Amino acid sequence: MEQIRNDIIYFLKSQSFMDSDTQFAENESLTKAGIIDSIGLLELLDHISERYSIEIPEDMLTPDNLDSLQGITNLIVKLKTERS
């Protein structure tokens, strides 16, 4: 869990979505904080699918699953568990 979380943060920082010193809470909205928008999310989704070899069903492309670090981490864990 921790590792997935760190990986997402690393991705957001390495792709310049946010500065290396940006701090934000687990459940803070990434869109409202201006970190990511619809096009940025596409990049993030591609990264997640590739990195964890998972397909994210359209029904799951919702704010609950994608708008916070916590949501994204939970989504990946859930999809990985379903697959294995």
Next chain:
Amino acid sequence: MRIDSFITRTAKEDPGKIALEEGEKTISYGFLDKDIGRIASSMMEFGHCRFAVLAESGIQYIEMLMAVYRSDNIAIPLPIELAMFSLEHILDTGNIRHIIVTEVQYTRFGESFFDRFATVIVVSEDGSVNTLHKMILEESNDPHLRLVLYTSGTTGNPKGVMLSDRNLVANADSIIEVLGIKPDDKAALVISPHHAFGNSIIDSHLVVGGSIRIGSMSFIGSVFSMMKSGVSMFYGVPSTYRLLLRYPAKFKQAFMNIKVAATAGGAIDDIIVKNLKGSNRDLRVVPMYGQTEATARLAYLPSEDVDKFVDSIGKAIPGVTLDVFDADGCSVGPNITGELVASGDNIMLGYLDDEIATGKKIINGWMHTGDLAEKLPNGYFRLLGRKDDIIKIGDHRINPRELERYIQKNIDVSGVFVVPVPHNILGNAICLMVMPNSSTDVASVLSFCRKNLPGYLCPLEVLCIDQLPLSENGKISNRSIIEGYRNVKNSM
């Protein structure tokens, strides 16, 4: 009438009617009207002052915007997607001394960002209004000014477009008529409300007493589910539809019960039209054309003509007159290229604090769109590229979009883009970027040009590309093409 007074009217006639929906939240006209009044009361003492509105898309944004209107001030929505320096540029050049901001954005931008303002009003999630500091300063503004919308700034710095109550109501009325918006319609607002297109969706549906469901294109799953929650009218720019089309099966389901799918902000293509019509036989697809300087809309293509005239912008919306002028400002006949001009009650008052730019845009009451166009024999208009995109090669003036069309019609490719490049004798010359299909042969492209075009139009080089050279807001212009060309060159 001001836009917010239409909300008051519906609040009196049918207070329980749902006005706005966002996620789990809904608000009726009665409560919306009360909220607007409550927020407006914090701005009543200002006499027609410029107020920046800094809020993410949502019910709160609409309440704050309408509250600025109701307090007889001037709303200047800040496009929150802009980088900090662009926002600062807008605030400085626009002499904007007052701001109303959501708590979320206040926290995001940080206390020190707000030091520049004489007045800061923060609206929290629970609706409470908190005036942090307040200083009323004299301002001299056009007495009719109500709203300043910033153009997306494809060409340099964003410009502030000054709009009046009359502009806003006139354009809302035209859109209501063209799309047939009724009080029982529910609109999907998934694009930015801070620009002309999103703003026009808000105005037209609230004027008619209808409802709006607010969402965001960030979460496509949520967009698909909101479309199944009784939405009857969907609005998007071409890229909105392209994003949704990444999931064709869901796309088809989502549009099954939609009455009208309207587009604006760029040319729509056959693939989008085909997919929309394939999902629902009764769906009306209505491509629209406009500019921020015209409040939002200028023209629309009636849905029954979408198949036949998809490459045209159709005809003027009610209340607008369109014409094509030559370089001397005289109207020209069908099939002659000139500049598209427009007049009507929706044409802006001018650019904010920029009389020179205003004088170039509005001449003798006609707004010059900067778009080249021709009249078709049936009275429709077809766009032929930007006036600024004309390339001078030697003493020839070339419209790259016309040349692209000619080449594309005659050879086997899926896309052609003309790139102006410097030339030591002619000043400019051209290169071509082509999007090949399975049977494209680059050598034959060159030989076609060699045989069929004058020497100065023969490309110095033909490059293959695999994606459209679109600008950030999804449009094709010389600028985006040159940018695309540089990227290809750099990666070679």
